[in-house]
Amino acid sequence: MPELPEVETIVRGLAERVTGDVIESVWLGKKPEPLKSPAQQIAAALAHSHIAAVHRMGKHIVFDLEPNHVPLPPPSSGQALPKTEETTVANPPLLMKNRSRRGRAALQGRVESTKLKGTSAPACHFIVHLGMTGRLQVCNPNLEIPKHTHAILKLASGRELRFIDPRRFGRLSVVQSFDAGGNEPLEIDLEKFIALFRERKTPIKSALLNQKLLRGVGNIYADEALFRAGIRPRRRASTITSGQFARLLAEIKEVLNEAIVAGGSSISDYVDSDGEEGLFQLEHRVYGREGKPCLTCKSPIKRIVIAGRSSHYCPTCQK
Ligand SMILES: [Zn+2]
The missing domain is CATH 1.10.8.50 (Helicase, Ruva Protein; domain 3)
Structure with missing residues (x-):
């Protein structure tokens, strides 16, 4: 199980790689356990958000998300941009019968955010707890999707941020404000x-x-x-x-x-x-x-x- 130093190391690596990037779209797997917030809520909060910072609180990985202010091309219809993100629930998920048939075609998602142009949700925090076996991967989209992938965030930089967790004790959530409880051992006087x-x-x-x-x-x-x-x-x-x-x-x-x-x-x-x-x-x-x-x-x-x-x-x- 990752302890505080491991989580800090992971956070530093993530901060270097994804700070400043924008989440273009979100795919969430069909397993319910890793999702501590409703799937729709996670997808809506993350899609089109700008990653302002990544930091650690206790053993939680905290992504500070802000609305993306990069100007979008004007809508061709002349209508106002939609205020909130829309998500679509994928068709009833099919069981992956052949586990070895991984890759995009075999992915059956619970929620996939649409790629609508629009303003993003208000500032919030995306919280990842790695549990026992959770892992975050920042990679090129053509890298094979490993088994036990529960979330894929497509980034504007062209890469993907993936959450992989074989034992599913890890947790993903979105919150407006986050209190990890207790005192930070490296900061307490x-x-x-x-x-x-x-x-x-x-x-x-x-x-x-x-x-x-x-x-x-x-x-x-x-x-x-x-x-x-x-x-x-x-x-x-x-x-x-x-x-x-x-x-x-x-x-x-x-x-x-x-x-x-x-x-x-x-x-x-x-x-x-x-x-x-x-x-x-x-x-x-x-x-x-x-x-x-x-x-x-x-x-x-x-x-x-x-x-x-x-x-x-x-x-x-x-x-
Ligand atoms: Zn001794």
Whole structure:
């Protein structure tokens, strides 16, 4: 599952490739799961919108969309341009009997926006959550459409932005305003960080994973940051000193930033390629190293379960 650093890497790659582009038309597949907003609404909001920015909020990819102001040729009939986008529902979707027969002819869409010239919907956000196996691909339209493609956005630059997700835990939605909840771990300051955690009687590990407090610190990065800060995962948050909180926050930011840097060189793997390239990983010091010697003191790394999640720590280095 992509974690915050992977999502940040993907977002940087997307921002480089699609900022400033215009979505000409939208095709959405017939599987209902990936669509968190109604298909018609997504198609109407996206078609003819200008991609003003792409950024990350927690583990959500946020496309800021604005009406496209590029002047359109005057309508030949002399009538006013339609105010809203129209979408057409494709004929009842046919089952793809032969899965190998992919490509455009085999695509049966739920909704395909029309190519009417017109003004686009008001400014909004297109939100993509990759779930477990979601992937965004920016590519040439003649690149074969992979299995499990759920959305295709045709861009004015001639390329396509595709959403592919075999397991369908990913989600697509459009909203007028977006609140991802929680605080951004890379941006929060120490005072706010301490205020969030110091009253909590829960293990610090559970608190770090609580998305209402911090958004996007996953299991691996929580374990790694706690190891570097010398704090046991089961330690109650309320017993941690201000000095330890300062170190913990610094280590959280460092672990996330290291992972982002490590992923920087593999941006193209996420965004452009058609393969199943794995996610980059920071070299783990404790996560997944149960029984192996601590890299600092050689004590065997322990694994415990906190709130249903595996937690790894060194019993000597972490107090
Ligand atoms: Zn150790």
